[in-house]
Amino acid sequence: MESSTNLINSKKIAMVVDDDKLAQFFIKQMFEDLGYEVLVAVNGHEAVRHFRGHINVITMDYNMPEMNGIEATKSIRNKESKLEIKNPVLIIGLTAHNDKETIDACFAAGMNKVITKPVAQKELLDILTLQN
């Protein structure tokens, strides 16, 4: 996890949660191009541990070791409830699974959008630009 101690308060913050280095790098760069400060977590545990309600948008990989994207999303939503956060973070799920059951499970866990891999650059950029 990259340090979040020196983040500038006025900047929007994104977190990329993915065990794939290529995805981490690419999506991080995409966020930075849109002016975000970016945190990177390599699994769900890291993402949940570092979430304190200060993040505007999260891209969440579905399939990760230790804690997957479904469990991490549920934990983050629970944390939001406990912290009484008024503006829930936008969670965009990324998954190679294209079956309805998986996609429904992503939404049920609390993801706001789900994109199937391989991620089309324009699709992700459109979502992030709208959010921005």
Place this chain on the structure above:
Amino acid sequence: MDYQDFVGALSRCEGKNVKVRAIKNLCYPTPIPEAILPLFQDMMGILQAARKTLFKKDEKIIIFGIQFTPVARESDAPLALKRVFNPKAPKTHLSCSVQYVKKSMSDSSEINPVKSCESVIVDFTVGEVVDSNYYLSKITHQNFGGKLYGLIKSERLSLIWPAIQMEQVNFN
């Protein structure tokens, strides 16, 4: 693509330094067309030939997984080569990330893919077998360096592509 078929295809063409081992539930190859299975023989040959850049003399790589690359490479090549994989996004290349761990030749201990996983990218549209930085250069149009390990011959790709497209029509 069934995971066991992937492992089976690779195990039939293992080299001295390029091995395969089945570790279930670490990847999800189901959406990947199985028509590409014959091309893994070409990939294995390229990796074995690239041993000087891929690993040291006393090392081996053990392949255990495959999945779509997380971010798609896009260019005019799929249309120009008549190798459109996704009609809804016709510029998208069919690229997969093949995951492996590196070990010394004498090390027969269990592999820990979570801690030491690396990957090689195979672009089945243009035939490039590359490392992550090379692929990143292609998707971002910036120079991150990287290595091109080799090319799958275009004739081989042309033979396989009609089957890939047929499979995608049935899959969708």
